Amino acid sequence: MKLSTYNFLTSMAIKGVKVGFPLKLTINKKEEVESEFNPTFIERLLPKLDWAAIYGAAQVAELADDIPPTQPENIGENELLLQKLHHLLFEIDVLEGQLECPETGRIFPITDGIPNMLLNEDEV
Amino acid sequence: MHVDEPHKNVNSAKKADKKQRRCLAIIKSDCQVSSSDEPTIYLAVLNVGLSNGLTEECLLDATSKTGGKVTEVVMLPGKSYCFLVCSTLDDSRLIYLGMHNISTIGQQGAVAYLSYVKELPALAGKSDWNSPLPNGLIVMPDFVSEQEESELFKSISEDEGSTESGNLKHRKVKHFGYEFLYGSNNVDPSKPLEQPIPSACDILWPRLEGNSTTWDWITPDQLTVNEYEPGNGIPPHVDTHSAFLDPILSLSLQSDVVMDFRRGEEHVQVRLPRRSLLVMSGEARYDWTHGIRPKHIDVVPSASGGLTTQPRGKRTSLTFRRLRRGPCNCTYPTLCDTRQTKAPLELSSTLAEQAVSLEQQNVHEVYDKIADHFSETRHSPWPQVAQFLKSFGPQSVVLDVGCGNGKYLGCNPQILTIGCDRAQGLLSVGCSKGQNVFRCDCLSVPVRSSSIDGCISIAVIHHLATGERRLAALREMARVLRPGGRALVYVWAKDQRRNDKKSAYLRQNKAVNKERTTEQLQRQKQQQELEQLPNNTPLPVHTNRTEFQQQDVLVPWKTKDEQRTTFLRYYHVFEEQELESLVTKLPEVQLVKSYYDQGNHCVIFEKIP
Numbered sequence: 001m002k003l004s005t006y007n008f009l010t011s012m013a014i015k016g017v018k019v020g021f022p023l024k025l026t027i028n029k030k031e032e033v034e035s036e037f038n039p040t041f042i043e044r045l046l047p048k049l050d051w052a053a054i055y056g057a058a059q060v061a062e063l064a065d066d067i068p069p070t071q072p073e074n075i076g077e078n079e080l081l082l083q084k085l086h087h088l089l090f091e092i093d094v095l096e097g098q099l100e101c102p103e104t105g106r107i108f109p110i111t112d113g114i115p116n117m118l119l120n121e122d123e124v
Numbered sequence: 125m126h127v128d129e130p131h132k133n134v135n136s137a138k139k140a141d142k143k144q145r146r147c148l149a150i151i152k153s154d155c156q157v158s159s160s161d162e163p164t165i166y167l168a169v170l171n172v173g174l175s176n177g178l179t180e181e182c183l184l185d186a187t188s189k190t191g192g193k194v195t196e197v198v199m200l201p202g203k204s205y206c207f208l209v210c211s212t213l214d215d216s217r218l219i220y221l222g223m224h225n226i227s228t229i230g231q232q233g234a235v236a237y238l239s240y241v242k243e244l245p246a247l248a249g250k251s252d253w254n255s256p257l258p259n260g261l262i263v264m265p266d267f268v269s270e271q272e273e274s275e276l277f278k279s280i281s282e283d284e285g286s287t288e289s290g291n292l293k294h295r296k297v298k299h300f301g302y303e304f305l306y307g308s309n310n311v312d313p314s315k316p317l318e319q320p321i322p323s324a325c326d327i328l329w330p331r332l333e334g335n336s337t338t339w340d341w342i343t344p345d346q347l348t349v350n351e352y353e354p355g356n357g358i359p360p361h362v363d364t365h366s367a368f369l370d371p372i373l374s375l376s377l378q379s380d381v382v383m384d385f386r387r388g389e390e391h392v393q394v395r396l397p398r399r400s401l402l403v404m405s406g407e408a409r410y411d412w413t414h415g416i417r418p419k420h421i422d423v424v425p426s427a428s429g430g431l432t433t434q435p436r437g438k439r440t441s442l443t444f445r446r447l448r449r450g451p452c453n454c455t456y457p458t459l460c461d462t463r464q465t466k467a468p469l470e471l472s473s474t475l476a477e478q479a480v481s482l483e484q485q486n487v488h489e490v491y492d493k494i495a496d497h498f499s500e501t502r503h504s505p506w507p508q509v510a511q512f513l514k515s516f517g518p519q520s521v522v523l524d525v526g527c528g529n530g531k532y533l534g535c536n537p538q539i540l541t542i543g544c545d546r547a548q549g550l551l552s553v554g555c556s557k558g559q560n561v562f563r564c565d566c567l568s569v570p571v572r573s574s575s576i577d578g579c580i581s582i583a584v585i586h587h588l589a590t591g592e593r594r595l596a597a598l599r600e601m602a603r604v605l606r607p608g609g610r611a612l613v614y615v616w617a618k619d620q621r622r623n624d625k626k627s628a629y630l631r632q633n634k635a636v637n638k639e640r641t642t643e644q645l646q647r648q649k650q651q652q653e654l655e656q657l658p659n660n661t662p663l664p665v666h667t668n669r670t671e672f673q674q675q676d677v678l679v680p681w682k683t684k685d686e687q688r689t690t691f692l693r694y695y696h697v698f699e700e701q702e703l704e705s706l707v708t709k710l711p712e713v714q715l716v717k718s719y720y721d722q723g724n725h726c727v728i729f730e731k732i733p
Contacts, residue, residue, distance in 0.1 A: 005542050005560045008521070008575055013568035021572060033558065044519035045540065048575065113555050115562040117570040118546070121480060124568050 001115050003057040004089040007049045009115065011101035011108070014123050020101055022053035023108070025060045029096035039082045042089070043075060054088070061092050140225040143237050147171055151205055155245035163240050165216050167208040169223075170237040172230045175204045177421045180432035183208075186229045186236075190222025198244055199431040201423050207244055216240070253425050255392045258385050260371070260406030262335070263394060267401035272327060273377050277440065279324035280349050294418065295358065296351040302447060304348050307624065310367045311346060313449050321347045321444070328375070328401070328444075339370050339405055344444035352381070352416070354436040359642045360386055360415030362459045363445065365452035371405030373444040379437035382422040385412045386645060388652040395424055398439075410456035413644050458651050459644050464664070464673035471676060474662050479589035482661060486678060486694035487587045488546050494691055495549025497684050499529040508721050509582055510535050512612045512728065520577040525566050525601060526584030530554025533561075539577075544569065566597045571604045574731075579604065579611035583724070586615040586696050589676075594696070595706050602713045605731040610716065612728050618672045618697040620723045627723030633669035643670040654680070657690055665692060672697045698725045 011020035051071040058067035066084040075081060099108040099115055108117050147170035148159045157168065172178045180197050187194050187208065196209035210216035224238040257263075268276065280298065292306065300321045302311040321344060329342050346368070350358070363372050376396045385392045385408065392412075396402055404414065419436070426432035452462035475482065491498065509532060516522060518538040527533060527543025528550045534541070534557075542560040545551050551561045564570050566584055579601045588594045601611045620627040633643075647667045654665050659678065666677040678692035703725045704718050716728040 001562065002560055004540060005562065008523075008542065008571050009562065010570055010572050012573075013570055020570075041519050041538075045521070048519075048521050048577070050572070112552065114548070114551050116548075117544075117562050117564040119565070119568055 001094045001110055001113055002090055003054075003061065003092055003094070004045075004049070005115075006057055006094075006099075007053045007089070009099065009117065011099075011104070011106060011117075013119060014101060014104055014106060017101060017103045020103060022050065022056050022102070024100035024102055025057060025094075025097065026100070027060055027094050027097040030061065030092055030094050032091055033093050035086070035090040037083055037086045039076075039079055039086075042082045042086050045089075046071070046075065046085075049089075054085070058088055061088060063088050063092075136225065140237055144170060144239055147205060147237060148239055151241075154203070155200075157207075157241050157243060157245050160240040160242045163213050163217050163220070164242060165210045165213060166241045166244055167210060167216055167219060168239050168241045169206050169208065169229075170239055171204060171234070172236050173203045173206040174199045174423045174431060174433055175202050176231045177433045177435065178206065178229065179434070180426040180428065180430060182229055186223060186227045187219050189227075190219045192216065192218035192222065194219070197426070197428065197430045199423075199426075200245065201431060207241070209244070253393060253431070255390075257394065258387070258392055258408040258412045260404065261385070261394065261408035261412075262403040262405075263396060264335075264401045264403070265397050266399055267331065267375065268328070268399050270399070273399050276322075276324055276375075276442070277377055279322040280347075280440075280442065282322075294356040295353075298349040298351075300347040300349070301344075302346045304346070309361075309364045311447060313447050321345070325442070325444070332373075335403070341369055341446050344373065344446045346445045346447060348443045348445075350441045350443065352436075352439045352441070354379075354438060355418055355420045357416035357418035360384065360413040360645050361642055362410065362413050362644055365410060365454055365460045366448055366450070366462045368445040369448050370409050370454070371403050372409055374402040374404070375442040375444070376400055376402070377440040377442065379439035380422070380424075380434060381416055381436060381439050382424060383414055383416055385414050386648070387412045388648045395422075407456065410454045410460065411458065413459070413642065413648070415642075458648055461673075466674075471662055475589045475676060478661075479593055482589050482694055483587060486661065486692055490681065490691040490693050491547035492549050494681055494683060495529075495547055495553070498681075499550060499553045500684075502529055502531055505532055505535055506582070506614075506721065508719075508726070509580060509612065509614070512580065513539070513541075513578075516578050521575070522578040522580065523569075523571060523576045523604060525569060525579060525581040525597070527551075527554060527559075527561060530557060530559040530561060532580060532582065533559040566600065567593060569600045569604055573603050574606045574609075576604045577606060577609050579609070580613075581611070582614045583616065585613065586698060587694060589694065589696065591706070595709055598706055599710055602710050602729075602731055605713075607731050607733040610728055610730045611713075612726065613703065614721070614724045614726050615698045615703055616695060617720065617723050617725045618675055618699055620671055622720055629723045630669055630671070643667065646670060650680075654690075657692070659692060661694075663694065666695075675699065700725070703727050 009023055011017055011023060055067055055069050058064050093113060094110055095113045097110040108115055151157050151168060183197060192215040193211040194208050195211050198207040210219060220238050223236055225235055227236045229236050300319050302316055304311055332342055376398055378398060380397050383394045383396055385394060421433045421435050423431050424434045452460050454460055457463040513535045516539050520539040522539050522541045524532050524541060524543040527545050530543050533543050533554060543554060544562050544564045546565055548563060551563055554561045581601060585594045585597045588597060605611060620630045650667045663676055663678045664674055666672060666679045668680055676696050679695050681691045681693055683689045704715060704727060707715050707727055707729050713729045713731050716730050718727045
């Protein structure tokens with residue numbers, strides 16, 4: 001699971017959960033993959049992403065120093081930050097770990113790079 | 125150039141030897157009959173048989189010229205060789221010496237090659253001709269006299285202008301009473317033709333009276349005349365149950381023909397002599413298909429009890445039927461259109477009650493088991509789906525709900541595509557290619573609301589067992605779309621034809637394309653195959669690559685491995701406008717476009733900005 005995908009995931013489908021976002025991420029095993037850096041792509045993608053979740057992911061991925069807690073203005077002029085964001089969102093692949101619902105504590109395991117967000121019939 | 129006679133003879137003998145050896149090898153592998161260097165009473169005619177149009181008469185004519193006596197002729201259907209049993213070794217010798225490399229009974233006067241053989245083939249004497257006729261089948265020979273034949277022929281040939289006539293691919297047809305519509309294989313009872321069945325046919329009905337105890341009508345109201353040139357036939361079919369009553373009558377004029385009756389693996393050949401009437405009733409009318417193979421020569425039983433050939437002449441058949449004007453009430457469901465198209469009564473409530481377990485058992489578990497093989501068959505993106513994905517601007521985020529092996533996830537490299545599916549096996553395929561995937565159910569998509577620019581869901585929601593669940597899946601897509609975001613949804617269509625063109629799904633029917641069989645014949649065969657397969661649902665099993673008979677069906681998937689295990693997948697195939705009407709139930713979206721693409725109904729909708 002790339003951390004760009006993580007940014008969209010929520011546990012709001014669980015009965016009684018209001019927001020379910022961001023999910024609490026745990027990484028047990030990750031690998032770095034190479035992906036072509038395109039500054040414009042990252043810049044234009046940012047409005048669709050949630051910065052708090054980006055920041056949270058950076059903490060867990062041990063890249064906290066790279067990412068500020070709030071989104072700086074005129075980010076398009078800061079190519080270094082865009083590159084760091086690119087690395088965080090597209091070059092970290094979580095192979096083993098888990099996602100935890102912030103409201104219920106329900107655990108969604110990540111196995112072989114695939115988060116299992118499937119809910120049981122009685123949870124929805 | 126001058127050629128020496130002796131030289132020519134040597135060549136001819138060499139050729140005969142070579143030919144002899146080659147034919148004997150074929151016969152040996154075909155029916156385990158070996159040649160004998162010493163004379164025996166068994167002779168094989170190596171290069172002429174039923175498949176070359178050899179008749180018993182012609183063969184016996186040639187043997188009698190040698191002075192040798194024959195006690196039995198053994199012709200095998202479909203073979204280019206045959207066997208003779210002689211009275212004594214002397215007879216056998218006379219025939220061999222008098223015919224081998226001499227007798228010109230071969231195709232187009234070719235010379236015949238003979239050989240002594242050690243025994244007769246084990247299969248001799250066993251043929252479809254020995255099976256009993258299907259129940260309800262009667263052939264009445266000499267039903268009309270020669271004079272009546274010509275009068276009947278004249279009556280149907282008159283008034284060219286006032287009856288419907290036309291040319292099908294392989295035969296000429298003409299209708300009286302009602303037009304038989306080949307598109308639907310039915311008649312329109314509200315549109316009688318001006319020309320009723322010619323009155324010349326009235327002589328036929330009194331002759332049926334004694335036989336009509338098993339059915340309740342005598343006078344037909346529809347007549348189809350078929351003209352077959354030699355070499356033409358008609359594919360195996362059953363007359364549409366709901367279109368006509370029982371029985372179907374067919375009068376053969378001008379020439380004999382052999383008709384094939386089939387039910388699954390059962391096959392019975394029936395000779396229809398010139399001027400005979402064929403009556404198909406009960407089982408023969410409802411549960412067996414009938415057809416005529418396109419051949420110039422038929423193989424028929426000979427006077428001596430063997431087989432011989434008979435060339436076909438031009439044949440005209442008069443098929444008399446009576447319109448049913450309502451649903452069929454027969455007790456033969458396999459080929460019954462009324463039965464096949466009628467969903468079981470309790471089905472909708474059962475589907476509602478068992479939707480979850482049905483989807484679990486007949487969708488999720490099946491995809492998990494067939495993932496690898498399924499993935500192999502899903503590689504090329506459908507052009508109009510790829511086109512939709514390419515319509516998104518750079519940096520768009522698109523979610524593929526039910527992404528399978530992820531074949532659409534890399535279609536447009538300028539956008540961020542994320543896929544989700546229920547089947548772990550299929551997700552692993554996509555994941556190994558570096559794609560972004562997660563596992564979920566399409567009824568609860570774990571994605572932030574209004575966060576996605578586009579959605580595709582290709583061949584997914586037809587696996588959901590109720591209308592509410594299919595609507596709920598669309599509602600989830602609408603929820604995750606941002607205002608102005610667009611979704612494309614494909615579902616399988618019940619109707620696999622458009623403008624009389626078959627969809628790719630129907631066109632790829634190997635059996636129908638290559639083996640000259642028909643959908644009905646396939647249905648019969650599969651029915652027998654599937655009787656062993658556990659099916660604890662009330663759903664009918666669809667026959668692959670044929671038209672859908674019902675909306676809620678189980679579609680078999682046969683694995684490629686040695687076991688050839690069959691799995692049954694649940695599908696709800698969509699009627700015209702059904703998908704659109706689901707979309708209109710979602711207040712937050714509007715329909716942008718709907719279309720039909722290769723057997724699928726498709727919609728594009730947009731979340732209202």
